Amino acid sequence: MANKSGSVYGLTILSPIIDDEMATPSHDLQIRAYLATLATDDKSPFALAPGTHLARLVVMDDVIYVGMPACEEHLKSKYLVLESNFDGELDNYLGGLADTVPQQLDAIWGHCVAYPGAANRQAFIDYMKACQLDTTFYFAAVNDKSLPDTLRALHTRSAVVDFIADHQGMAPARLQAEFIQFVAELRLEPIPGPGAMAIPRDIKTGGKDE
Amino acid sequence: MSNINGKVYAMNAITPMKPWKTWILRGFFVVLGRVKPLQQDLINLSFIEFARWVVLPRKRFPYLGNGQKREELQYDYLLFFSNFNGTWNQYIDAFSAVLSRGLNLIWRWSEKFPGSVPVTPFKTYIARVQFDTDYYYTAYPRATANDLKSAHIVQASLDTLSQHAQDYTPAQFAEAYLRFVIQVQAHLGETGEAPVVF
Amino acid sequence: MSKLNATDIQGFVLRGYNLPISRYLFLHLEDASRGRKMIGRLLGQVTTGQRWDGGKPDSTVNIAFTHRGLVALELPLATLLTFPVEFQEGMRNRAGILGDTDLNAPERWDEVWRNGMVHVWIGVNAKSPEALEARCAALLAMIQETGGATLLDSQDAAAVMIDGKPTTREHFGYTDGFGNPEYLGVERSSQPGQGKLLEDGTWAPLATGELLLGYADEAGELPVAPVPHLLAANGTFMVYRKLHQNLAAFRAYLDEQAKLYGGGREKLAAKFIGRWRDGTPLELSPDKPDFALTQDPKRSTNFTYSADPEGVRCPLGAHVRRVHPRDDFGFHGKLIDRRRITRRGLPYGTFVPEGEPVLDSEDRGVIFMALNASISRQFEFVQQQWIGYGNDARQGNDKDMLIGNHCGRGRFVVQGDTTPENPPFICSNMPNFVDLRGGDYFFLPSITALGMMALCLVDPR
Numbered sequence: 001m002a003n004k005s006g007s008v009y010g011l012t013i014l015s016p017i018i019d020d021e022m023a024t025p026s027h028d029l030q031i032r033a034y035l036a037t038l039a040t041d042d043k044s045p046f047a048l049a050p051g052t053h054l055a056r057l058v059v060m061d062d063v064i065y066v067g068m069p070a071c072e073e074h075l076k077s078k079y080l081v082l083e084s085n086f087d088g089e090l091d092n093y094l095g096g097l098a099d100t101v102p103q104q105l106d107a108i109w110g111h112c113v114a115y116p117g118a119a120n121r122q123a124f125i126d127y128m129k130a131c132q133l134d135t136t137f138y139f140a141a142v143n144d145k146s147l148p149d150t151l152r153a154l155h156t157r158s159a160v161v162d163f164i165a166d167h168q169g170m171a172p173a174r175l176q177a178e179f180i181q182f183v184a185e186l187r188l189e190p191i192p193g194p195g196a197m198a199i200p201r202d203i204k205t206g207g208k209d210e
Numbered sequence: 211m212s213n214i215n216g217k218v219y220a221m222n223a224i225t226p227m228k229p230w231k232t233w234i235l236r237g238f239f240v241v242l243g244r245v246k247p248l249q250q251d252l253i254n255l256s257f258i259e260f261a262r263w264v265v266l267p268r269k270r271f272p273y274l275g276n277g278q279k280r281e282e283l284q285y286d287y288l289l290f291f292s293n294f295n296g297t298w299n300q301y302i303d304a305f306s307a308v309l310s311r312g313l314n315l316i317w318r319w320s321e322k323f324p325g326s327v328p329v330t331p332f333k334t335y336i337a338r339v340q341f342d343t344d345y346y347y348t349a350y351p352r353a354t355a356n357d358l359k360s361a362h363i364v365q366a367s368l369d370t371l372s373q374h375a376q377d378y379t380p381a382q383f384a385e386a387y388l389r390f391v392i393q394v395q396a397h398l399g400e401t402g403e404a405p406v407v408f
Numbered sequence: 409m410s411k412l413n414a415t416d417i418q419g420f421v422l423r424g425y426n427l428p429i430s431r432y433l434f435l436h437l438e439d440a441s442r443g444r445k446m447i448g449r450l451l452g453q454v455t456t457g458q459r460w461d462g463g464k465p466d467s468t469v470n471i472a473f474t475h476r477g478l479v480a481l482e483l484p485l486a487t488l489l490t491f492p493v494e495f496q497e498g499m500r501n502r503a504g505i506l507g508d509t510d511l512n513a514p515e516r517w518d519e520v521w522r523n524g525m526v527h528v529w530i531g532v533n534a535k536s537p538e539a540l541e542a543r544c545a546a547l548l549a550m551i552q553e554t555g556g557a558t559l560l561d562s563q564d565a566a567a568v569m570i571d572g573k574p575t576t577r578e579h580f581g582y583t584d585g586f587g588n589p590e591y592l593g594v595e596r597s598s599q600p601g602q603g604k605l606l607e608d609g610t611w612a613p614l615a616t617g618e619l620l621l622g623y624a625d626e627a628g629e630l631p632v633a634p635v636p637h638l639l640a641a642n643g644t645f646m647v648y649r650k651l652h653q654n655l656a657a658f659r660a661y662l663d664e665q666a667k668l669y670g671g672g673r674e675k676l677a678a679k680f681i682g683r684w685r686d687g688t689p690l691e692l693s694p695d696k697p698d699f700a701l702t703q704d705p706k707r708s709t710n711f712t713y714s715a716d717p718e719g720v721r722c723p724l725g726a727h728v729r730r731v732h733p734r735d736d737f738g739f740h741g742k743l744i745d746r747r748r749i750t751r752r753g754l755p756y757g758t759f760v761p762e763g764e765p766v767l768d769s770e771d772r773g774v775i776f777m778a779l780n781a782s783i784s785r786q787f788e789f790v791q792q793q794w795i796g797y798g799n800d801a802r803q804g805n806d807k808d809m810l811i812g813n814h815c816g817r818g819r820f821v822v823q824g825d826t827t828p829e830n831p832p833f834i835c836s837n838m839p840n841f842v843d844l845r846g847g848d849y850f851f852l853p854s855i856t857a858l859g860m861m862a863l864c865l866v867d868p869r
Contacts, residue, residue, distance in 0.1 A: 002243055010262050012291070014271065016278045035345035040215055046347040054260060054293050056220045057345040063287060064224055064339050070321035073226075076279040079271070081222070083291045085260045114274040131272040133289075137239040139252050139261045141355040145362055153361035154353055154401060160364050161398045161819060164391055165834040169668050172384035176375065179387065183372040194349035199216045199403050217799075254738045257799070295799060299785065303746065306627065308739040328629040356802045388826060395823045395832045396718045399725075399804020405792045406504045408784070 003135050006143025008053070009093065011084040012133045015112040016077040017059070027111035028059050028078045034107055035059075040198055045101035046084075047195035051093055053147055055084035057108065080112055087146045090132075091125055098124045147194060155191045213343045216351025217404040218259060219301070220343040221292040223336060225320035226285035232265055235288070235319045239263065242312075251309055257295040259355045263316065264289040288320055295354040297408060302333050352401045360397030367393040412593040412616070414457035416855045417642045420470040420531060420752065421620065421779055422457035422594055424585070427468065427533040428574035429540055429566040430754055432648075432775065433547070434520055435528035435557035437480040444481060446556025447471075448862035450530075453547075456855060459595070467534035467543040471858070472646050472850035474498060477527030481861060486868030490635040491851070494784040495645060499848045500524070505788060507796035510815045512844040518650065520561040521846025528557060529648060529850050563650065565754035565775045578755050578774055579653045580810070580841070581677070581762065583687035583702065586709055587732055589748045592616045593623075601709030604748075605734060605741035611710075618781055619750060620644055626745040631781035634851075635869050639861075642854030647749075647778040647787045649847035651811070654768040655760065658841045669822070670831040679822045679833075680809045682726030689728070694721040694830070712741075719823035720830070725803045727810050730794045737800065747794075749786050752777040773845070783849055814838040 003010055018027045025033075035057055038044070046052040058081040065072045086093050097105060102118035109115045109127075116123035145153070163182050167175055213220045227235065242248050252258065268283035294301050305313055306329040313326040324331040353361070371390040378386060414422065437443040455468035473481070475496045478488060494502055500514045500521070508514065514522060530547065534540035544562075551557055567574035576585045590596060590603040590613040603613040604626070617625030621633040622641030633640035666673035674697075678684040684697035691711040693701060702708050712735045716722060722729050729736065737743045757772030780786035793799070796813060798806040807813065809820040816837055824832035853861065860866050 002239075008260075010260065012262065012264050012289070014266075016272060016274060019277075019279070032344055038345055040345070040347050041351075044347045047349065052347065052349060054218065054220075054346075054348045056222075056291075056343045056347070058222055058341065058343050060222075060224070060341060063226065063283075063285075064341070066226065066320075066322040066335075066338065070226060071284055073283055073285065075271075075283075076281055077271075083220075083222075083262075085293070113278045114276040130274065133264050133266060133270075133272075135262045136236065136265045137243055137263045139249070139258065141253070141256070141259050142358050142362070145358075147349055149365075150350065150358060150361070153365035154350060154357065156368060157357075157361040157364040157397070158401060160368055160394065161400065161834070164394075164398070164832075165819065165836045168833065172380035172387075175387060176378065176380050176383040179372075179383070180375050183368070183375065195347065195351070198351045251739075256737075256802075296793065297789075300789070300793070303627070303785075304743055307742050307746070327627070329627045330629055354799045354804075356799055357804055360802065360804070388832075391832045392823075392825065395821060396724060396802065398819070398821045398834070399798050399802065399806045400819055402805035405507065405797050408505045408788070408792070 002138045003090075005138045005140040007087060007146065008140045008143045009086050009088065009090060010135045010138040010140070011082065011086065011090065011093070012135055013082040013128055013131045014060070014079040014133055015082070015109060015115070015131045017080055017111055018113055019077060028061060031080060031108060031111050032059050038104070040195070042193050042195040042198070044195050045097070045104040047193065049097045049100035051086040051088060051096060051147055052194070053085045053087075053150070055082065055086075057082055077113070080109070085140065090129070094125045094128050095121055148191075151194060152191050155189070156186065159186055159189075212346055214407055215346040215348050217295050217354045218293050218346075218348050218351070219295070219298065219407070220346045221290070221294070221298075221301075222341050222343060223290040223339045224341065225288045225290075225317065225323065225339050227288055227319045227321065229268060229286045231319035232267060232286040235316065236265060238315050239265075248312075251312060255304055255309070256356050256359075257301070257304075257354065259293040259295070259358075261292040261294075262290070264291075285321070288317070293348075295356075299333075302336055303329060306332055352403065357399065357401055360399065363397045364394045412457070412620075413642065414459070414595075417457040417620065418470050418852055418854070419455040419457045419468060421644050421852060423596070424588070424752055425464075425468055425533045427464070427535055428569075429535075429537060430531065430533040430564070431540055431544055432563045432565070433528075433530040433532070433544070434526045434560045434562065435530065435551070436525045436560050437477060437527040437557050438555065440480060440482040442554055442556040444556075444862050444864055446551055446554040447481075447858055449550055449554055450547075451855070451858055451862060454855060454858065464535065466536070466539040467532055469543065469547065470531045470852070472529045472531075472852040474527055474529075474848050474850055476524060478851065480527050482864075483861070483866050484868040487634055487636070487639065487866055490633075492632050492645075492782065492784060494788060495849050495851065498524070499647070499649075502788065506791050507813050508844055510813060511840050512813045514846075517844070517846035518561075521650075521848065525560055526848055529646075563756065563775060565756040568755055568759040570759075577759070579655050579757070579759060579772055580658055581685045582681060582683065583685065585751075586683070586687060587728065588750050589614050589618070591619045594619070597705065599705045599709055601711060601734075604745045605712065607740045609712075614745060614748060618746065618748060618786070619779060621781055625781060633781075636867060639853070639857045639866055641856075643857055644779050644781060644852050645783050646850040646852050647776075647780070647783060647847065648850060649776040649778075650773065650845040651776050652771075652773040652843040652845045653757075654839065654841055654843065655770075655772060656766045656768045657839045659762070659766070661839060661841070665833075665835055669833050670828050671824075671833075675829075676822070676833070679723050679726060680820070682722040682728035690722040690726070691716060719821075720825050723820075723822050724801050725798060725806050725809065725820055727808055730798075730801055730808055731790055733794075733801070747786055747789055749778040749780045749790060752779065773842070776847075779852070809835065809838065811842045812838070812840075813844075814840055
């Protein structure tokens with residue numbers, strides 16, 4: 001089992017989506033519609049709850065037929081996939097989600113089979129773990145830095161570039177004084193939170209078969 | 211629906227495997243996991259933030275009762291999830307150009323896998339077995355894997371210099387500061403918006 | 409690989425003519441059948457890749473088409489649709505992808521590139537102004553006679569003359585023209601550093617299919633090309649960009665920064681691009697220019713960056729390191745072999761030596777023409793990822809110092825060491841040293857394909 005790489009956990013969850021012929025639109029479409037408008041910036045549930053580096057939600061509506069001579073087969077359920085890369089241990093992470101963003105979790109997983117709701121923290125954790133798949137091989141480019149460390153480092157880097165650029169050729173005594181002040185101020189500066197400064201999406205069609 | 215958020219691309223792929231082949235693949239992953247030098251190529255491909263492969267046996271799809279029907283499948287499935295920087299074509303091209311042997315060992319057990327070289331049939335296959343992401347979140351939309359690594363280096367160097375900054379004479383500080391700038395000088399790129407994806 | 413048929417390939421593709429002056433004519437096709445007739449008349453005049461055993465001709469003629477031009481010629485729709493997407497769209501519609509925004513946005517381009525009227529590019533290169541005028545006059549008379557096209561505009565360009573001799577300098581003072589790759593089958597004296605790097609550290613020519621359609625490329629397959637095969641084979645795609653140079657802004661910025669930089673003005677200018685102004689690579693001679701080195705084909709392009717991973721000699725973001733990263737990304741350079749382009753083109757406008765008064769508003773720049781089998785995989789990728797962005801160079805969002813679309817923002821980091829002559833340095837808030845004034849994507853067909861077009865013999869599949 002390879003759910004962890006260093007201090008980062010790679011969670012994969014497949015939750016069966018309710019198949020109800022009476023539902024209009026169907027539950028998978030309701031999930032898609034909700035996710036299409038869910039905030040991806042600092043208002044994202046994954047930004048509000050602690051620990052997530054990157055995460056995705058995907059409605060997997062079927063397996064894919066690759067053509068002859070393979071056999072064509074289809075799933076009986078559609079599944080909601082959660083792929084998340086976060087700090088620390090699974091129970092804490094799931095508990096943190098349940099504590100912080102129960103409404104959003106319910107709005108999403110409320111369309112899944114046997115979902116108990118996030119209000120019952122332990123039941124939520126147990127449910128998610130029942131849907132968990134073990135990762136066979138996990139790769140993380142950086143696996144020894146927490147999310148707060150990372151956000152801080154990114155903020156620091158921008159500030160350091162500015163500082164160096166603005167202090168070229170300065171006399172040592174003054175440079176030292178300004179550096180000490182810079183570090184002191186940097187410590188007090190608020191660090192942009194997770195998901196902040198998101199970028200509007202702009203996609204062009206491009207090099208097909210390039 | 212979007213596979214893209216800022217500087218990262220979320221790829222999902224699913225491919226069918228005959229169940230007896232799954233065991234060979236599992237064996238390969240065990241070796242890959244234990245022998246770190248084999249992972250070096252993945253590390254050197256500096257545009258991957260996180261990636262994972264999940265072998266999903268046909269009888270292990272989560273089953274929760276409550277009216278859910280049990281899956282009846284002939285194939286096991288290989289799920290692949292990647293978070294990478296740059297363009298889709300660049301990513302697949304790079305895989306094909308420098309990781310083809312490793313990739314073939316991973317995907318050759320999947321039905322109809324054409325091999326990762328030449329690249330066009332490989333791209334056609336990936337495009338076919340890729341399914342799109344409905345919702346994609348990243349805590350740092352303006353950073354790439356390279357930016358993260360650089361930022362941590364800058365942070366560590368700054369922490370070291372600032373620990374002693376007060377104790378130095380101005381001349382000593384000037385010397386230490388120059389050493390600091392040289393330590394971080396290869397890691398000072400700006401973070402910002404990603405180019406338009408194409 | 410078999411020998412290329414040089415008589416079927418336009419000469420412009422196979423070699424830089426090394427003729428000092430040129431004029432590019434931009435035509436609008438008025439009528440498909442008259443247009444075909446015009447191409448038929450031109451066919452015998454098009455300069456091929458055949459060797460000039462009898463010496464250089466006085467002038468050369470080459471021809472290329474935009475997708476709109478091919479539509480105007482009424483090629484079958486099934487064929488028109490097989491051209492690559494980016495070529496069908498044209499350069500103006502790719503502005504977002506290319507970062508041709510703000511100061512470089514299409515709204516600011518020259519009129520001829522804004523209205524989408526250009527169908528045909530005819531490139532005339534010549535030995536002398538007289539030869540150029542004579543050839544152009546004859547061509548235009550013929551075009552008028554057939555009634556196939558109207559002349560929308562023309563662009564003159566010429567090598568910078570110093571002491572009465574043509575040079576390879578461009579307006580900023582850098583010596584240009586070291587970077588073109590070698591391709592299998594293209595006859596040229598071989599030079600280490602100009603093809604692709606092999607695992608043993610030697611250099612070999614790139615696959616022909618990186619330049620010409622119809623041959624295997626570096627991925628071991630035929631490049632994406634229009635159907636039928638005969639229309640594509642021995643042809644290529646050309647990117648035409650008119651790059652205005654803000655010479656006054658460049659000199660003022662260099663003066664201002666050089667005051668703060670301990671290495672001196674000339675070294676700073678060299679750090680911008682990775683070569684001293686005479687062409688000496690910083691990687692080989694970091695402390696001073698070495699003219700003898702630039703004249704030695706065994707050495708002038710023969711280097712890698714693995715011994716300089718921190719950019720102490722050649723900055724990580726220097727122009728030549730960005731556009732030809734050699735072994736910088738590991739894997740023996742394998743990640744860059746499908747991202748190379750071949751450059752043609754000449755400067756335009758008057759050359760002003762250092763120290764003489766100069767204005768940015770003066771018409772001056774370089775006509776950049778890039779040849780490649782895939783515009784999206786090669787030119788567009790380089791322009792977007794390596795010029796307008798810095799992640800592959802591990803420089804975040806930093807753009808190419810010299811030709812980046814900075815708009816008064818941005819950074820360029822000059823890495824250094826502890827010696828006073830080579831200090832680390834950061835340039836900030838750059839103006840645009842280069843502005844884009846327009847251009848488009850062209851298809852440069854083979855002689856056979858031109859004949860098919862002239863006779864309306866393109867059969868779709």
